[in-house]
Amino acid sequence: MSAPVVEPDALAHPESGEGRKRPRSYKGPIALGVIALVALVGLGFFTSSDTETTFSFAKNSDFFTIPDLTVPSLMAVIVLTVIALLLAVYSLVLATNHRKPGIWLPVVYGIAIIGALLTTAGAGRDNTSIQFTSLLTSSLFLAVPLVFGALAGTICERSGIVNIAIEGQLLAGAFLAALVGSMAGNAYIGMVVAPLAGAAVGAILAVFATKYWVDQIVVGVVLNLLVLGLTGFFFNTVMSDNPNLNQSLNMQSIDIPVLSSIPIIGPVLFQQNLLVYILYVTVIVTQIMLFKSRWGLRVRAVGEHPKAADTVGIKVNRTRLRNTILGGAVAGLGGAFFTVASGLAFGNNMSAGKGYIALAAMILGRWSPRGALVAALLFGFADALRVQLGIIGSDIPSEFLAMTPYLATILAVAGLVGHSRAPAAENIPYKK
């Protein structure tokens, strides 16, 4: 028989070949299109044709004042939703050509839809304008527990432990911060001890997960119920008997000189309390540590392929134990948001499911601190929007607005935002 004809290309790259094009995915474009259509029809219906909407951006402390923006309501809604619709069509075109849009598309799309929503909400109110800057400020503030929670989840899950107990860790942190803060009469002391409560919950999770190989999700859920029960019990007994053990403390907001006077950005980012500044640092440090440090490399190895980590002398279960406790501490710190950092006393079930939303933010953020921040801000914005529209008395039922973060969560978790992959060894105990 004759010599075989060798295709040089096929031999050089045996793993490459035809049939490996980027898969066509129509989920995203269809979702974008449907939402834009609903927005166009729904919001157009709610908005009357002869009204105007005013947006105000300024705060007194700014260097200079950005003038208010007034637009004809219906026209603005139609223009914005049609832009969104066109973007949906464009992403559909890209999808048929096996391509994916850049990050700009969903961002512009989101701005258009939210802009349309705000325009409708603020339509025809001559004296109340949409307070854009304070909307963003409260978005950031409401996102604080979500960011801490999502960071906690990221730190744990990157090492292979599923942390469903974020909810419980937040609640425990909130409780301990209120209790110790009240005893000391100082909100900052409360904030400092809050991580201990979260770490304690994390430690229980870690021990059950790494020593007894119990299903991490089950332990997490049980811990949430345990913390809910315990804090509720102490709230109803000890705290209600001694009101001075559960006071409303306050953390002053701290203005950063110069930076806080920049229009829009200044009030939003640099007129916050200490916990928010700690948040900035935590996000940046975790992001760098996770992807650029020895610790991060080892943690990721343990979460992806524990056996490989073991064969180079990394202690898998010890790493997981430490990370779960660390993650718990971060969530506990976030718990301080509910009480001492918001100027509130402790109340039963204060975290109200924020821990689960944080978990969704972690997934949406693809298990990275930076992504978690962006996702949590998105959820925080939805929450802030609901509050503000409630204040100005919008025609849109507030129940629907209250649902939007959860709707966004479902869409996010269903993978509409692109394929996100969990650490491979998540929820699998490492047995030697």
Place this chain on the structure above:
Amino acid sequence: MKLELQGITKKFGDFTANDAIDLVVSPGKVHALLGENGAGKSTLMNVLFGLYDADGGQILLDGEPTVFSDPGDAMDAGIGMVHQHFMLVPVFTVAESLMLGHEDVKGPAKLLNLDAARDKVKELSERFGFHIDPDAIIEDLSVGAQQRVEIIKALSRDAKVLILDEPTAVLTPQETDELLEIVGQLRDSGTAVVLITHKLREVKAIADDITVIRRGKVVGTASPSDSQEELASLMVGRSVSMAVDKEPAEPGDAALTVDGLSVVDEETDITLLDNVSFELRAGEVLAVAGVQGNGQTELAEAILGLTKTDAGSVTLDGERLTGRSIRSVLDAGVGFVPEDRTEDGVVADFTIINNLILDLYDRAPYSKRGSLQPSVLRENADTQVENFDVRTTSIDALTGSLSGGNQQKVVLARELSRDLKLLIASQPTRGLDVGSIEFVHKRIIEERDKGVAVLVVSSELDEVYALADRIAVMYHGKIVDIVSPDTDRDTLGLMMAGAHSKEEVA
């Protein structure tokens, strides 16, 4: 560095995996550790590497007794290991994989010094001609390239002793040759290499010393100049015939016709099986050769109906099989030996009795009026265990407690207990010892001689040659060509990498 193992003993419960094993490995030599699967080779190396604690014996490095409490210790002492299942994190880059566990840091923040790792990859890659890009993601690399990353990992830690655990199990013949060349280079540069394998061809090609292990004990040493038969009988403990005795096939009419069969992965849209057509006649064995993951699994599963097909048809004796339930495909006379026997072949927690009737449980005489007939089942199990030489203490034993070879005999006994027109056997002897391989091959040929059409999927060329009347080579979901079994190994190897044979050999 000279490595000596003295009297290493390792027990798991009552089972002695390593029984007082002695081994001496010298610099600049390739020492082959030859033994069947389950003989205790990997256990021994895991003890050496600090993954298991030994129950007895000691390890000497240059004459000094040493204790490794974990793999880190072993690596620090200059022992590197390339595991059978690669110890690489799929989402890491090559440079990250290299530094994991002994990271070099720089700057006041002590961040990873990735540049140093990149340089190290480039340097080693150039020295040995590896062509590895330090920034490539592990999961994007071919299996052969991943293995080279593992070798670079070991070398970057100045390994003086390199242990290769079944390194060729996942490689194409060409990649195997390349690997053996690399091993030769390493030896010449003074590294002591331990090659763990059960493949005689490789041992003969590269080894300087051979130690044979059977059932946890060293049964002797051999020389590479010994014949394959001699090595095999030392390994198995009795004389074995390496070739399958078979008469030339007497093929009848076309039994199985596969026409334009295609399978597309629903999630990723990747074409796994691309317009595959062939005919298989009654009384012949068609062996499907190819490197793992080129569509062979999907082909076997698509014929049975386990995988949803997107186009094409499968007919058996004129009856269309596509679109039918698996049950009715089986009833049409198809026997199926799945490639992952512990996962798909047997229910590990069921007894041998029950595993033998998994597909017959609702028929007479095994069940009557809706209830199983225990005495018939026992009788059946006794006969089958005898006929198929299943080595077990009792037919009531859980199937999961049997060795791989005996589990496979249970699967084969079950599948052959129906009247077949077509037998599909996927990797029928993967992980089996030489004795069981012989038996399984014999039974497959017997089926052929009874006039059953047999489709064997195998990534072992030895098996393909032993069984095939015709060989179909698959690459990237397509059948490259169907050739006769007298095609030489090199040509077949090239075809497995996608090269077309110009000549049509039917």
